[in-house]
Every structure is written in C-alpha cells, then in structure tokens.
Amino acid sequence: MxxxxxxxxxxxxxxxATSPSPASETQTNLTSxxxxxxxxxxxxxxxxxxxxxxxxxxxxxxxxxxxxxxxxxxxxxxxxxxxxxxxxxxxxxxxxxxxxxxxxxxxxxxxxxxxxxxxxxxxxxxxxxxxxxxxxxxxxxxxxxxxxxxxxxxxxxxxLDESKNQIIQAGQTFHKRYPHVKKLAVVQFADTNNLRMFSYNSLFQPALDAMGLELIAFDDGNQWGFMPIMLGDLAQLDEDTCLVVVEPIGDLLKVELEASLVWQRLGYSFDANPNAANKNRCLTLLPATWNNSGVASMNVLADRLMNATLVGNTDL
Known part of the structure; x- marks a missing residue:
C-alpha cells in the first residue's frame, strides 16, 4: 500500500462521530x-x-x-x-x-x-x-x-531548542540500554510481502543522527522519504543492523509473518526470547510514528526508541 x-x-x-458540533458548542480560546x-x-x-x-x-x-x-x-x-x-x-x-x-x-x-x-x-x-x-x-x-x-x-x-535537547538525551538513554546497537533500518509493512523502508531524506535520518545512531537504507527515498521493498530484500541488511518495524501492524499480519518461510530464513521473530541460547536477529516494534510531522515526529520517534524493547541479538 x-x-x-x-x-x-x-x-x-x-x-x-464523537467530535462536538461546531454549531452547538462555543470554542474557547487557547492560551500558551x-x-x-x-x-x-x-x-x-x-x-x-x-x-x-x-x-x-x-x-x-x-x-x-x-x-x-x-x-x-x-x-x-x-x-x-x-x-x-x-x-x-x-x-x-x-x-x-x-x-x-x-x-x-x-x-x-x-x-x-x-x-x-x-x-x-x-x-x-x-x-x-x-x-x-x-x-x-x-x-x-x-x-x-x-x-x-x-x-x-x-x-x-x-x-526547537527543547526538542533537540530531548532527542539527544533520548539517544544517550538508548545507548545505555543497548550499548552495542548502532545501526537501525526502519520499515513499515503493507502486507506480508510488501514494505516501505524509510530512507535518508526522511525525518528518521536527522532524528537518529541526533541520537548518535545510523540509519540504514538500500536507496534514496521518494518524495515522502521511503522506498518500496519486498520482504526478501531484508536479507541485504548486515547482521549488526537492528530492524525497527513501525506500526500499525495487525495481529493477523504478525501471525502470517511468523509462518512465512522467508521471514524465518531472515532470522526475525516478534516473539523472540531474549534469554534463548540461539537468539534471532535484533528487532523492535514501535507504535505508529508519522513520517511527515517534522520535529514533532522526531520527538515521538526518539522517545519511543528510548523506551523500546529490542528482542533477539542486541550484542551486535
């Protein structure tokens, strides 16, 4: 999609349907x-x-x-x-x-x-x-x-000033939690075989840069900052790159992915056991983060990465 x-x-x-009717409710002025x-x-x-x-x-x-x-x-x-x-x-x-x-x-x-x-x-x-x-x-x-x-x-x-500081601090917290994770690839699923990968012209680039992390992408993005890829293309990612999957992603799609031979061969799992002897590849699932909200999205992304739980191998 x-x-x-x-x-x-x-x-x-x-x-x-729950929004108030403009004709029946007086709008109060907002102050700052x-x-x-x-x-x-x-x-x-x-x-x-x-x-x-x-x-x-x-x-x-x-x-x-x-x-x-x-x-x-x-x-x-x-x-x-x-x-x-x-x-x-x-x-x-x-x-x-x-x-x-x-x-x-x-x-x-x-x-x-x-x-x-x-x-x-x-x-x-x-x-x-x-x-x-x-x-x-x-x-x-x-x-x-x-x-x-x-x-x-x-x-x-x-x-702007407060946001930049917050994003930098979020990066510091992330590094304390996952000191070996340096590179992230950010994707969003349309279905089990079609994804969009966010590229260097997206706001994920400056946000990760301020956090002291590296964004990994396969090519330049379109005008919205992403490129379409297939599930199998994820095989191009190095072992030391952690995959960030941005929601929404339905429960049915997760089940279908877990059953996918391609997904299994790639070595990812949403249900990876962090204590397992043979860990899957590094993966995290983030709540919805819009790619077109400027600094507001960067703030949300940084906060969510700071609090994210990475599964699989984080000793990259």
Missing part, C-alpha cells in the same frame, strides 16, 4: 505559557501541522481525519476540543462553514482545497526535507514559519 493510499485511506469513511497573546484560531487538514501545533502548545481548532490520526500518528494527543472536519483530502464543506476561524495552515498536498477557504488567510508550510540526506537544519525554518503563522515565533524557537 503506497503512502498515497494511506493519505486517501479514510476518504470513504465517516468522520469522528509562551505568550499572553491569544493565538489565532487555526484549521489544518494536515496531520503533521496539527501534531506540531499541538506539541508547541497551540492545538488547531479543527483538523482532518481526527480518528485515524490516533492510529497512524498517535502522539502528541489531540485535545477533545479540536473539531474533526471529515477526511483530510476532502473535508466536509458544511461543517467547515460553521467554524469560527482566523487562518488555515496547509501544504501543497491540499492545494485543491484552498478555494473552499474563501477569504481566510492561508499559510502553506512543508514540514519535510527537500534534501537527498535530510538534516536537522532542514526543519528549522518550516517550524519557525509555523510559529510566525500563529503569531508565536518565540514559542517555535523554544520548541
């Missing part, structure tokens, strides 16, 4: 410890922008695909006060028209929606890297631009 399929996944599903100024009321169709705003302390008033954010992004958690306007790629115009908004923040993927916004100011911000090898510096200006878009430039700078 391609990332485009994921992005359009919920276009045929209903919006969050960084400024006494009331921030503008923001709507964004994009998960990455929503995640970064939440992490900075200024959640959007409304966003798209709120229920599926929980499955594919997870953290930071969405406040209950944030309205769900339907699918990201095609929000509900009637619901949108009832919102009291000051600004829309999107990116180029949602350009087709801009006529729906009428006279509202629009800021398009890309929380991705255009470099062949992504660096921390690639994400500084987009994050600062997001801060300027909500009239909170200092909050954005503070968030």
């Amino acid at each position: 391609s990332l485009c399929s994921v992005l359009l996944l919920s276009s045929c599903r209903s919006s969050d 410890p960084h400024s006494k100024q009331t921030p503008p009321k923001v709507m964004t169709p994009d998960w990455g922008i929503a995640a970064t705003l939440i992490a900075m302390g200024y959640p959007p008033v409304a966003m798209g695909d709120k229920p599926f954010y929980r499955e594919w992004v997870g953290k930071p958690l969405i406040p209950a006060t944030t309205y769900d306007v339907g699918t990201r790629y095609q929000p509900n115009p009637e619901m949108f028209s009832q919102l009291d908004l000051d600004v829309v923040i999107d990116n180029s993927f949602y350009k087709h929606l801009q006529p729906m916004y009428g006279d509202l100011p629009i800021h398009s911000i890309e929380l991705t890297s255009s470099s062949k090898i992504a660096t921390w510096e690639d994400f500084i200006e987009p994050t600062l631009a997001l801060g300027r878009a909500i009239d909170q430039p200092q909050a954005a700078q503070t968030y």
Whole structure:
C-alpha cells in the first residue's frame, strides 16, 4: 500500500462521530505559557501541522481525519476540543462553514482545497526535507514559519531548542540500554510481502543522527522519504543492523509473518526470547510514528526508541 493510499485511506469513511458540533458548542480560546497573546484560531487538514501545533502548545481548532490520526500518528494527543472536519483530502464543506476561524495552515498536498477557504488567510508550510540526506537544519525554518503563522515565533524557537535537547538525551538513554546497537533500518509493512523502508531524506535520518545512531537504507527515498521493498530484500541488511518495524501492524499480519518461510530464513521473530541460547536477529516494534510531522515526529520517534524493547541479538 503506497503512502498515497494511506493519505486517501479514510476518504470513504465517516468522520469522528464523537467530535462536538461546531454549531452547538462555543470554542474557547487557547492560551500558551509562551505568550499572553491569544493565538489565532487555526484549521489544518494536515496531520503533521496539527501534531506540531499541538506539541508547541497551540492545538488547531479543527483538523482532518481526527480518528485515524490516533492510529497512524498517535502522539502528541489531540485535545477533545479540536473539531474533526471529515477526511483530510476532502473535508466536509458544511461543517467547515460553521467554524469560527482566523487562518488555515496547509501544504501543497491540499492545494485543491484552498478555494473552499474563501477569504481566510492561508499559510502553506512543508514540514519535510527537500534534501537527498535530510538534516536537522532542514526543519528549522518550516517550524519557525509555523510559529510566525500563529503569531508565536518565540514559542517555535523554544520548541526547537527543547526538542533537540530531548532527542539527544533520548539517544544517550538508548545507548545505555543497548550499548552495542548502532545501526537501525526502519520499515513499515503493507502486507506480508510488501514494505516501505524509510530512507535518508526522511525525518528518521536527522532524528537518529541526533541520537548518535545510523540509519540504514538500500536507496534514496521518494518524495515522502521511503522506498518500496519486498520482504526478501531484508536479507541485504548486515547482521549488526537492528530492524525497527513501525506500526500499525495487525495481529493477523504478525501471525502470517511468523509462518512465512522467508521471514524465518531472515532470522526475525516478534516473539523472540531474549534469554534463548540461539537468539534471532535484533528487532523492535514501535507504535505508529508519522513520517511527515517534522520535529514533532522526531520527538515521538526518539522517545519511543528510548523506551523500546529490542528482542533477539542486541550484542551486535
């Protein structure tokens, strides 16, 4: 399943039935410890922008695909006060028209929606890297631009500074727990035979770099930072590379993988016994970590790796 399929996944599903109705509930203004100024009321169709705003302390008033954010992004958690306007790629115009908004923040993927916004100011911000090898510096200006878009430039700078320190500290903790693990390959399963491997232009690269770890990939990534691979391609990984599998991955898929002769020959197992005499290859399963949320995703990735349980051989 391609990332485009994921992005359009919920276009045929209903919006969050538990979200409050904009017409029947008064929206309270959000304030931040960084400024006494009331921030503008923001709507964004994009998960990455929503995640970064939440992490900075200024959640959007409304966003798209709120229920599926929980499955594919997870953290930071969405406040209950944030309205769900339907699918990201095609929000509900009637619901949108009832919102009291000051600004829309999107990116180029949602350009087709801009006529729906009428006279509202629009800021398009890309929380991705255009470099062949992504660096921390690639994400500084987009994050600062997001801060300027909500009239909170200092909050954005503070968030960047604190995030970099947290990611470095997470790396230090990881190395204390697993001193021999230096190289990680990060993948996500579409099915038992098709995966996406995150590459050097993804945000996993600068996050792992700040943690003092090395990202391993087979080739350059596409515009979303990954390359499609087959299950058997994992045989190209060196024995000293630990495989990081990013959820969601269903229980049935795990069972099918454990029964797969290819998976068995590769030497991986989700149920590996860390005390077994003949250990399987190093593997860990991480909760959903979105690849398009900029620094917010880097923070989540670092925190989850810091607390991850690696199974198999960690004496690489």
